[in-house]
Amino acid sequence: MNRSKHICLSLHCSLHGRYHELAPHLVPMDYTNDPDVKVPLALIVNMPELKENPFRNRIVESFSEDGQGNLSFNDFVDMFSVLSEMAPRELKAIYAFKIYDFNVDNYICKEDLEKTLNRLTKEELTPEEVVLVCEKAIEEADLDGDNKLSFADFENMISRAPDFLSTFHIRI
């Protein structure tokens, strides 16, 4: 089995155990033949580490190859590797951008921001407040003046966000 990136070998084995737990009838214990098995989105978002995350659907979708949230074991390891403490800031910024880009158009536009905010606060802000907050956020981060955040804007902003590294990680 390939030992991957920011995760050590023992964790890799336990990750396989967790992956198998998600769908025992689907996932074989023996991975030497590299079977082509994908666990669907619905099973993955019920993991205890992801259950309470408001962005769980988007997280799983951004790490899946087909964009629908069906993760193979490699994608699964990928996901927890990027979200581990050891992954570098730039890599996390790339995936964070993908996660917050709901309509997958390589821009975080106002609608994406509004969706993010509503997921975060479970729609407890009034619509005017939501619009105001989104406007202020775009005002802060948008550098090229197109009223949406390209990856350059996003990365520039996130490099100055002091909490990003400490909050954008999942412990498994």
Add this chain to the structure above:
Amino acid sequence: MDPTDAVFSTDHRVPSSHLLLDQLPSYQSLLYRRKSSGSARRRGSGRVRQPSVISGKWLEQKTVHSGEELRPVRELPKSMEDKRQEKEQRLQQGGAPIGWGLWRLNVHRSLKRLKEDGMDLLSSLQLWRADVHLIEGMFGTGILSYFSFLRFLVLLNFIMFLLMFVFVMLPVIITSHTSLNITYSSTDVRDCSVYPSSSRQGLVVFHQHITDLLSGTGFLEQTYLFYGYYRLEFIHSAFSYNLPLAYLLTTVSYLLLSLVWIVKRSASGFKRKLIQDEDRFQSFCNKIFAGWDFCITDENAARLKRSSLLYELKMDLEEERIKQKMANRTRCERFRIYMLRAAVNLFVVAVLISCFFCIYVATVFSQQKQDEEQSNFLLELMVEYLPSIVITLANFITPLIFNLIISFEDYSPAFEIRFTLMRCVFMRLASIGVLLFSLWSQITCGSSHCSCGYNHHRYPCWETHVGQEMYKLVIFDFLIIAAVTIFIEFPRKIIVNHCDCALAKWWGQQEFAIPQNVLEIVYGQTICWIGTFYCPLLPAINTVKYFLVFYLKKVSLMTNCRPATRPFRASSSHFFFLVVLLIGLALASVPVTVSIAEIPPSRACGPFVNYTSSWMVVPRVITQLPHSLSSVLMALASEACAVSLFVITCLGMFYVIALAGAHKRVIEQLRDQLAMEGRDKRFLIQKLCQAQQGVFARSPDRGCHGNRQDAGLYFVRETKA
């Protein structure tokens, strides 16, 4: 629709600009970006390395011929399959090394693995790691920072104790068990050097033992615990060990060690704080994109995090609104507000002065009453602990007053919180200063004559007395923390959970108020720093105290508390703790310095009996050194050296300030450039699409059925040629 926005319309006749944007080199370089200097944590990247053999392990990187460096495969934002293909591709390009290169590569890789495993082991040995992880998972990073701050203080106190033990206590312990030659410190001033034994004579009632234990008198007074016991001057073995010098240098070194360690810890937080202050307007983005803690697994914690984020966003919107309101204030209103603020500040000063006066009176009263024998055991304890009680009461009441009056001053919410905190910090730390001042006014000839520079009738060994007061403060502080936790927080939980009365509703469930808890432990640490000179075992007592406080607070947190509705930002809170700790250290070093340099040491006890002031050890030792060394040291201490050092420091400071200003200007220029580049890009793409639109308009049947992307590329290639 804005003409420039037409670029982004979904007109399927022309190639989508989205596809064009994907082909841009800057987007492609997302995947292969140059290493930035900030990610120092990435191991092994950015250096020239031989390509690896296929072994299913870490992939090293190699430099591409053009000079651009590739990132390690594991850091590419691709799926695992693509990464494997990438790895094979790179290996085909590079070719496998043989022999010497291969051996070096394997050694390097195994060393790296060893280092990583070593770091894993070290981090697993960290004190309370499991507990702290649990707290972080349940309550978030704000409260975590309090507990990691507490852990840091436990370690700091332990190191201070080790310093004192090795250099001061261990020699004395060794001499009492071996037969080394000792020179006791003696003086020729006869009448001040009488030190009556403090152990109680005759029949001792049991409660007097308890009083002695709690106030450091009686059987505890002439032990290793206090300064007075260390009456040696020289210990002669292979060399001559100068105990007074060791005592003095250990004091200076523990202060310096604390300073260095705190500054080192706060450096990273300070950098982040500078960046954050630069862009104060960043707060919304930070909350939206970096606000949710992905570690949260508990439903309650998620609900609380959500409500705290909501609260923060509402607070920020409120602040915007207030800023708007403040900008619109008329002159008349502004004048009224300033008058009100001046009146409130006067009131605050009056409150502070009255508290300090109470502390002074309590200390003087307590000192006078201590000479008399008390009939009642409890009364005796009360008299001993009177200053501590008054200080604790003052520190309990004044935050309530400050919280009440800050609403009259009409500041923005964030500033209100900070200002109240600053006032509380000042109150806490200044109360210790007032206590010490009132002690010294008693010691250095408050009422009676003093031939030896201090009141030798009442205080034959005044340092031990000051040490006893510090000891009492520490013990009382711990008792109060334990008592509040056990007798107020647990019953509160029981009342709120089981009783449905108005009291329960008004009181509500306990919140873990981070600022007040931090102030408590900084207060304890400041006392420790001041008191270690007079009571060398105090760091050990403090270590044990903070050790127990950790478990007390943890249990209280888990069973009684819900997280605060006013969230304390993790990023700035750690920095805030260390700043307050630094203020405490600065305040602690003042009394220690004054007493070392100015106040004459007691003639009856302690290592400095022969000297006019404690600092005099150092010049005497220097004069006894060989002539060259002593002249060098004298020159270092002279005025010329001090002035030139000061001038150099000022020059260095000016240089750094100028550098910082220049960097700021460069950053602004780069930011403007970045914005301009973005606009250029959009303009060019718009022109490109318009031109293509023109081409398509002229030949409509071309490229309608073929690949849109190819058509665009084909067009671009044609124009290039």
